[in-house]
Amino acid sequence: MTMMKRFRLIRQLSLAVIAFAMAEGVAHAGPDDSGYVVIDEDTGFPNVCDAPCYSIGKSFEFWLHDNLDNPEVSTFADNHTYVYRLEHLGGDSTIFVPGLIGFTLDVDDTKVTAAGHITGSTGIAPSATQILTGRVQWDFLTAPIADGETSALLYIHSPLLPGLTTDNIVGTHGQLSLDASGTCKGPFVAPPNDVCSLQVDKSACVVQPPDVPGDTCQGKVKSFCFEYTGLGCAASSNLQNPKKVRCIGGAAGEDPVSIIVVGKKKKRWGWKRGWWGKKKRKKTVFASESQVHVGDIICADAANAGKHTVGSQVYVKISNGTGGHHDILEIDKFHTSCSQPFDPGNQFGSLLMTSITTTVGTNTIPDPEVDGSECISEIDVVPGPHCEGKVTSLSLRYTGSDCASTMHSQNATKVGCWDAAVPTANPVRVIVGDSASSSSNWILDQSPVAGGEIVVVIPAGSQLKAVTGFWIKDAVTGALIQDGFFHTSCSQQLNLGDQIGSLQVFGMTTTNGGTVALGSDVEYTYTVTNPNPDQAVNVSVDDDLLGNIASGETIPANSSVDFTTNALIEIETTNIATVTGNAGPAGTTVCMEGTNSATITVAEPPDEPTVCTKKIASVLFRYSGPDRYGVTVEFIAKSFKNDPVVYGPVDLIGGVTVLSSAAENGYTIDGTAHGETDLGSKLTVRINGCDEILHTSCSAPFATDAPAPLNNPKGAPSSLWFVLDFAQKQ
Numbered sequence: 253m254t255m256m257k258r259f260r261l262i263r264q265l266s267l268a269v270i271a272f273a274m275a276e277g278v279a280h281a282g283p284d285d286s287g288y289v290v291i292d293e294d295t296g297f298p299n300v301c302d303a304p305c306y307s308i309g310k311s312f313e314f315w316l317h318d319n320l321d322n323p324e325v326s327t328f329a330d331n332h333t334y335v336y337r338l339e340h341l342g343g344d345s346t347i348f349v350p351g352l353i354g355f356t357l358d359v360d361d362t363k364v365t366a367a368g369h370i371t372g373s374t375g376i377a378p379s380a381t382q383i384l385t386g387r388v389q390w391d392f393l394t395a396p397i398a399d400g401e402t403s404a405l406l407y408i409h410s411p412l413l414p415g416l417t418t419d420n421i422v423g424t425h426g427q428l429s430l431d432a433s434g435t436c437k438g439p440f441v442a443p444p445n446d447v448c449s450l451q452v453d454k455s456a457c458v459v460q461p462p463d464v465p466g467d468t469c470q471g472k473v474k475s476f477c478f479e480y481t482g483l484g485c486a487a488s489s490n491l492q493n494p495k496k497v498r499c500i501g502g503a504a505g506e507d508p509v510s511i512i513v514v515g516k517k518k519k520r521w522g523w524k525r526g527w528w529g530k531k532k533r534k535k536t537v538f539a540s541e542s543q544v545h546v547g548d549i550i551c552a553d554a555a556n557a558g559k560h561t562v563g564s565q566v567y568v569k570i571s572n573g574t575g576g577h578h579d580i581l582e583i584d585k586f587h588t589s590c591s592q593p594f595d596p597g598n599q600f601g602s603l604l605m606t607s608i609t610t611t612v613g614t615n616t617i618p619d620p621e622v623d624g625s626e627c628i629s630e631i632d633v634v635p636g637p638h639c640e641g642k643v644t645s646l647s648l649r650y651t652g653s654d655c656a657s658t659m660h661s662q663n664a665t666k667v668g669c670w671d672a673a674v675p676t677a678n679p680v681r682v683i684v685g686d687s688a689s690s691s692s693n694w695i696l697d698q699s700p701v702a703g704g705e706i707v708v709v710i711p712a713g714s715q716l717k718a719v720t721g722f723w724i725k726d727a728v729t730g731a732l733i734q735d736g737f738f739h740t741s742c743s744q745q746l747n748l749g750d751q752i753g754s755l756q757v758f759g760m761t762t763t764n765g766g767t768v769a770l771g772s773d774v775e776y777t778y779t780v781t782n783p784n785p786d787q788a789v790n791v792s793v794d795d796d797l798l799g800n801i802a803s804g805e806t807i808p809a810n811s812s813v814d815f816t817t818n819a820l821i822e823i824e825t826t827n828i829a830t831v832t833g834n835a836g837p838a839g840t841t842v843c844m845e846g847t848n849s850a851t852i853t854v855a856e857p858p859d860e861p862t863v864c865t866k867k868i869a870s871v872l873f874r875y876s877g878p879d880r881y882g883v884t885v886e887f888i889a890k891s892f893k894n895d896p897v898v899y900g901p902v903d904l905i906g907g908v909t910v911l912s913s914a915a916e917n918g919y920t921i922d923g924t925a926h927g928e929t930d931l932g933s934k935l936t937v938r939i940n941g942c943d944e945i946l947h948t949s950c951s952a953p954f955a956t957d958a959p960a961p962l963n964n965p966k967g968a969p970s971s972l973w974f975v976l977d978f979a980q981k982q
Contacts, residue, residue, distance in 0.1 A: 282321060283335075284449060285314035285414060285847060290341065291424055291434040293350075300428065301345030306399075308352060308424050309339040312437055314414050316449060316844075326409040328365045334410065334438055337375065338403040338424075351396030352403075354425030356389045359408070359439050364388060366409040373405040381406075396427060408439060413844060415440030448835035448843040450788060451781040456827065456850035457627040459773040459818070469590035471611035472561040475538075475553040476588070478603040480570075482506060482546045484582065485601045491593040491763065492586060494714050496565070499601040501582040503570050505546070509581065510571045513539040513552040515563045538562055549606060561611070564589040568603060630853045631821065634768045639746035641764030642715035645708060646740065649758040650682060650724075651751070652703045655734065658752050661745040662738065666719075669736035669753040676726060676733060677703065682755075683723040684709050688737035692721055700727040706758050715763070716740040724754055771822030774852055778815045782807040784835045788843065791833035798827060807833075826851040864954040866980040867930035870922035871948075873960065875909040877972040883940050885911065887921040889948075890932025897921045904939075910976065919977070930981040934963045937973060944972055954978065 288311050296303035315322040315333040322333050336357070343349040355378075367388045368381045379394035390406055397403055420438035425431050481487060484502030503509060515536040536559065538552035554562045570582040584601040588594060590610065598605040607614060651657070655669035668688065679700030684707075685692030695716075696709050709716070718741040724734040738752045742762065748770050750757040759769030778801055782788040791805040793815050802815045828849045835841050884900030897920070899911050916922040923931050933949035945963040948954065952967030956977060959969035 283313040284316045284319060284451070284844065285312075285437065287312045287417065287437060287847075289417075289434060289436065291422070291432050293343070293424075293426060293430050293432040295430065296344075297350075297428050297430060300348050301343055301350070304343055304432075305345060305428070305430050306343040306350050306352070306426055306432075307341040308432070309341050310422065310434075310436065311337045311339075314437065323405070324370050324407045324409075326365060328409060328411075330443075331365050331409040331411050332413065332439075334408040334414075335370070336403075336406045336436075338397060338406075340397050340399050340401050342399045349399045350427035350430050351392075351398045352424055352426055353392050353396045354389065354423075355392075355403070355406070356387045356423040356425075357408070357436065357438050358387045358421040358423075359410070360412065361386055361388070363412045363439055364408055364410050366407075368407060369403075370405040370407055375402040375404040377404045378406070410439035411443060412439035413441040413443050414438065448784045448786075448788070448841050449846065450791065450831045450833050450835075450843045451783065451846040452793065452829050452831040452848045453779040453781070454827070454829040454848040454850045455627060455777045455779075456629055456852050457775050457777070458629065458631055458821075458852065459775050469592075469594040469608065469610065471590060471613075473554075473588045473590065473594065474561055474609045474611060475551060475555070476562070476594075476608045477549055477551040477606045478600075479606050480509065480511065480544050480546060480548050480550060481599075481602050481604050482509075483599075483602050487599050488601055490586070490598040490600060492598075493592060493763075496587040496592050497600065498585040499582065500584075501580065503582045503602040506570075506572060506581055507546050508543045510542040511539070511544050511550055512537065512541075512569050513550070513566055514569070515557070515566050536563070538566065562588050564591075568600070570602060629851065630855050631772045633855050634748075636747040637745055638748050638760060638765060638768050639740075639742040639762055641742060641762045643711075643740050643742065643746070643760055643762050644715050645710050645761040646716060646720070646757070647706050647708050647759035647769065648682075648684075648722075649706045649756040650680065650701050650703060651754050651756050652677065652680075653751065653754045655736070655753045657754075660738070660750040660752060661747065662750075663744060666739040666744050667737065667752060669734065671734050671753075672732040673726075673734075675754060679727040680733065681725040681727045681730070682707050683725065685721040685723075686711070686717045687719050688721040690721075690723070690735075695720075699725075718743070722752075722755060771820050773818055774821045775816060775818050776801075776827065776850065778802075778829050778831070779812055780805075780807060780815065780831050780846075781812040782809060782833075782835070784843070785809050786835050786837055787839075788833045788835045789839040791831065794830050794832075796828045796830070797825070801829070805833075821852050822854075824852065824854050862956045862978075864950040864978070864980055867932075867950055868935075868948040868954055869924060869928075869930045869979045869981045870917065870919040871931070871935075871960075871978040872918070872976045873911055873920040874974045874976050875904045875906060875911070875972065876959070876970075876974045877904065877906055879906055880904045880939070886936075886938040888936040888938065889921060889923060889926075889928070890934050890936075891923060891928045891930060892926045892932075893936075895926050896938075919979070922979075939972075944970065946970060946973065950980075 291308045292304040293306050294303050296305055313335040317330050317332050324333050340352055361383050364383050367383055369377055376395050376397050378390040378392055380391045382389045388408055414437040417437050418435045419440045420436050422436045423433045482503045482505040484504050485499035488499055536557045538556050539550055541550050554560055565587050568584040569580055572579040582601055584603055586600045596605050596607055652675050654675050655671050658669050679702050681699035682701045683694055684696040685694050695711055698707050719737055720740040721737040725732050734753050736753050748757055761767040778793050787809050788807045791807055792803040793801040795801055798819055801817050807813050826849055831846045833843050835843050881903045882901045887897040911920045912918055916925050931948045935946045935948045937944050947961045947963040947966060952961040954961055956975055958975055960973040960975050962968045962970055
């Protein structure tokens with residue numbers, strides 16, 4: 253059985269237990285201890301199955317007697333509950349996989365007050381439960397647990413506390429006399445006079461990069477509002493081209509101030525005035541306010557100047573409270589045509605954009621109390637291409653690989669790598685320059701850099717140049733190990749995971765693509781609760797993957813304390829936290845440890861669209877226009893225009909209706925069904941006599957998961973037909 257399959261089964265079993273608990277009306281705290289183990293049959297049966305003939309997944313939960321969530325409370329005072337569930341994971345045979353007919357747990361039977369199964373729990377119920385000398389036995393003789401089935405929830409009541417996972421032996425009894433054994437936590441430790449326990453609740457949240465506002469502006473800007481912050485030019489934060497933005501001076505907290513927002517319109521002289529002399533400039537005032545305090549909101553509206561939009565750029569002048577020209581404190585210039593990023597959250601000097609209204613709609617800054625509180629436990633996967641626009645920063649992971657490991661999609665002439673020495677396991681010095689020449693300007697010089705470490709390359713200017721060179725040297729001797737170069741202008745593909753010698757592209761920020769990376773920073777929070785009447789001392793929190801999180805801590809009685817740590821996560825990861833410590837009046841009572849886990853998942857990358865390379869032979873369309881009822885739709889291909897494909901009368905529901913036919917081999921229209929190799933250069937779609945002509949020769953991109961391209965204007969997206977699938981000319 254593969255590790256991935258076991259992981260999925262573990263996850264399914266955990267979800268099943270949670271679902272049962274919810275169905276039974278259990279509260280939120282959960283068990284005081286839990287675990288999971290797989291038991292493999294290890295002998296096999298000749299000519300029937302090879303070992304393992306079967307594998308059993310066994311989950312374990314422990315509930316203290318006073319845990320209000322206990323699913324099966326004992327009628328005996330101070331008796332704790334042990335709950336087990338078995339799942340048949342299959343076996344290595346196509347002939348016969350033995351079923352499970354029995355399960356035993358070795359215990360001190362004199363300390364077991366009751367055993368059985370939880371009535372109403374899902375799964376196969378045992379035919380009998382017996383408390384025997386030195387063990388508890390559940391029989392499944394009447395209805396064996398078959399491949400893929402689970403048992404009901406099995407329980408034991410005992411005043412004993414759990415020991416280690418190796419203290420109690422378990423046995424599984426399969427058909428064909430195939431038995432297997434393992435170990436498990438169970439009743440083992442006599443409770444001390446003063447029982448104490450510690451609890452840990454663990455969460456894992458993907459650290460969200462700060463929203464980089466400014467990439468959703470659409471249409472033309474009609475008005476915008478901003479907050480006066482008084483922070484000056486140093487506070488600027490936006491994605492506009494530096495050549496389109498300017499901040500002069502700085503308000504430096506001045507309060508109050510006067511603010512005027514203007515556009516400039518150059519007006520040429522007419523024939524009556526001649527073409528000589530200075531050009532006349534006419535100010536267009538969109539807002540003018542005095543006595544503006546830090547925190548005040550100012551709105552600039554094109555309507556204030558009798559205009560429909562504010563134009564391509566504006567100037568904002570901030571002066572002191574008296575407002576004279578000679579008292580100007582700060583001048584801000586920025587682009588407002590949406591050809592440059594412009595959105596709420598953009599900061600231009602002392603101006604923080606709060607809302608923007610365009611011909612498309614209105615955007616405002618989201619409420620951080622609403623949008624910032626959600627814990628995201630899934631890492632997004634951003635499909636390529638990743639280099640879009642210009643590279644403003646580049647994260648490279650040093651892997652210690654030689655040049656033979658180079659893997660990328662750039663033109664072979666755009667990349668070079670040379671090994672001067674055998675790669676070393678010692679720390680290295682990483683140098684990155686703005687060209688392939690050894691005399692280039694160094695952007696980064698970092699040492700020591702260990703294998704797996706990530707270095708961040710930030711250009712001296714606003715973006716990396718077309719070629720970036722690198723040199724890897726021994727951090728101790730300075731001897732050259734490797735050097736090379738690669739293209740970084742985005743005219744050549746540069747994607748996450750690309751490898752150039754010993755450097756792997758781990759992340760990047762580009763002007764049009766934002767920030768992307770192979771992994772995400774995850775913040776782990778461990779909430780440790782001491783429910784005891786005395787303070788807990790020598791409290792230690794450990795993570796099975798991240799190591800010790802805290803040690804030697806003291807937690808007051810009936811209190812909780814949070815501990816946090818961060819880790820870079822790239823793959824689906826489950827971490828288990830364990831808390832230990834002492835309590836009691838003298839701090840000498842060893843508390844029962846608490847455990848909890850958290851999982852970070854990785855989103856499945858979306859399927860990349862298929863783009864045509866040849867003429868279109870067949871296509872499957874989804875209608876995306878306004879709803880229309882009882883219409884007739886004709887698809888008329890140029891290559892067989894006298895043999896149209898007709899649907900109707902049909903109801904066309906926008907975003908829902910998919911037109912297909914068995915006669916067209918499951919497509920909307922298929923040229924091969926009409927004896928043709930393709931549809932021709934264009935496809936006419938006629939709805940109740942009204943035509944729309946689509947382009948199908950592939951001289952304009954034709955792609956899945958995208959609107960069909962129009963024939964005129966060539967390649968423009970159709971507003972009526974969306975391409976779900978297509979086939980090309982063979």
